[in-house]
Amino acid sequence: MEKGVFVTGSDTEVGKTVIAGAIAAAMRAHGLDVGVxxxxxxxxxxxxxxxxxxxxxxxxxxxDSSDDDDLVNPICLKLPIAPTIAASIAGVPIDVDKIWKAYEELTNRHDFVVVEGVGGLMVPINDTLFVADLVCKMDLPLVIVCKDYLGTINHTLLTLEYAKSRNIRIKGIVINMLKNGDDFVREIEKYSSAPILGTIPFKENVSVENCAYGDIVEHFRREINISKIMRK
Ligand SMILES: Nc1ncnc2c1ncn2[C@@H]1O[C@H](COP(=O)(O)OP(=O)(O)OP(=O)(O)O)[C@@H](O)[C@H]1O
Ligand SMILES: [Mg+2]
Incomplete structure (x- = not known):
C-alpha cells in the first residue's frame, strides 16, 4: 500500500483542497487511519x-483529525500571494525542516497521509526548492487536479510533463468542476500520458470557505476507484 498521496493542481483554485479532502474521507471510510x-x-x-x-x-x-494545527500546516503565511514572496514580506524565511519533521510525524502516526500542495508543481518554496521537490522528498505519488476552464489542457499537460521529468509517479488526473461534458474529458484523455481517475461536477453545496462538504465524499466514492490511489 502507498503511504500517502500528494494532491497537486494544474493551477491555484482548481479544487485541490476539495479533492484532497474527498480522498482522505474516502480512505477513512475504507477503514484506514488517515492524516492530512x-x-x-x-x-x-x-x-x-x-x-x-x-x-x-x-x-x-x-x-475529524485531532492532529495539531502546526503538524497539519507547519508553514502558515498571511498574505494571499506566492509563499516565497509572502515569507519575504513577513520577514520570516520558510523553515523546511519544520515541514520534514511534521511529515515524518504524520506518516508515523497514520496509515495513509493525504498532502495538499500549494499552487502547482513549480511554485517555489525557497531559493532552492519547488513544490515538486517536496513531492520527491516525501516520496509520494501524485494526483493532479484540474478544473474545466480555458487554459486547463495546457496547464495539465505541462504539469504531467514536468512531473515525468522529475520521475514523480502519477496516479492520475481528477477533472473537477466539469461543465462542458465529454469533449473536454476526451481532449485531456487524448493527450495525457496518465489516466483520468474520474470527474467531479460543480456542486452548489461544496465550499472550502464555509467548510461545507455536501455529498462530495459519496460522489467521489461512487465516481473514483480509490484502490487505484491506495495500492502501490
Ligand atoms: N466540485 C466543486 N463544486 C463546487 N465548488 C467547488 C468544487 N471544487 C472546488 N470548489 C470551490 O472552488 C474554490 C477552489 O477550490 P479549492 O479551494 O479546493 O482549490 P485549491 O486548488 O485547493 O485552491 P488553493 O490553490 O487556494 O489551495 C473553493 O471556493 C471551493 O469551495
Ligand atoms: Mg487549497
Missing part, C-alpha cells in the same frame, strides 16, 4: 492572534 497535511499555506486568516489556514481547517474537519 497542507505543508505550506498562504492567505491565512488571523483568529485570536494565530494564523489559520482555511485549507487545513477544511481537511482536518472532513476526517
Amino acid at each position: 497535511m497542507k505543508p505550506v499555506a498562504s492567505g491565512a486568516k488571523e483568529i485570536n492572534g494565530k494564523l489559520v489556514s482555511e485549507d487545513a481547517v477544511y481537511l482536518k474537519k472532513i476526517i
Whole structure:
C-alpha cells in the first residue's frame, strides 16, 4: 500500500483542497487511519492572534483529525500571494525542516497521509526548492487536479510533463468542476500520458470557505476507484 498521496493542481483554485479532502474521507471510510497535511499555506486568516489556514481547517474537519494545527500546516503565511514572496514580506524565511519533521510525524502516526500542495508543481518554496521537490522528498505519488476552464489542457499537460521529468509517479488526473461534458474529458484523455481517475461536477453545496462538504465524499466514492490511489 502507498503511504500517502500528494494532491497537486494544474493551477491555484482548481479544487485541490476539495479533492484532497474527498480522498482522505474516502480512505477513512475504507477503514484506514488517515492524516492530512497542507505543508505550506498562504492567505491565512488571523483568529485570536494565530494564523489559520482555511485549507487545513477544511481537511482536518472532513476526517475529524485531532492532529495539531502546526503538524497539519507547519508553514502558515498571511498574505494571499506566492509563499516565497509572502515569507519575504513577513520577514520570516520558510523553515523546511519544520515541514520534514511534521511529515515524518504524520506518516508515523497514520496509515495513509493525504498532502495538499500549494499552487502547482513549480511554485517555489525557497531559493532552492519547488513544490515538486517536496513531492520527491516525501516520496509520494501524485494526483493532479484540474478544473474545466480555458487554459486547463495546457496547464495539465505541462504539469504531467514536468512531473515525468522529475520521475514523480502519477496516479492520475481528477477533472473537477466539469461543465462542458465529454469533449473536454476526451481532449485531456487524448493527450495525457496518465489516466483520468474520474470527474467531479460543480456542486452548489461544496465550499472550502464555509467548510461545507455536501455529498462530495459519496460522489467521489461512487465516481473514483480509490484502490487505484491506495495500492502501490
Ligand atoms: N466540485 C466543486 N463544486 C463546487 N465548488 C467547488 C468544487 N471544487 C472546488 N470548489 C470551490 O472552488 C474554490 C477552489 O477550490 P479549492 O479551494 O479546493 O482549490 P485549491 O486548488 O485547493 O485552491 P488553493 O490553490 O487556494 O489551495 C473553493 O471556493 C471551493 O469551495
Ligand atoms: Mg487549497
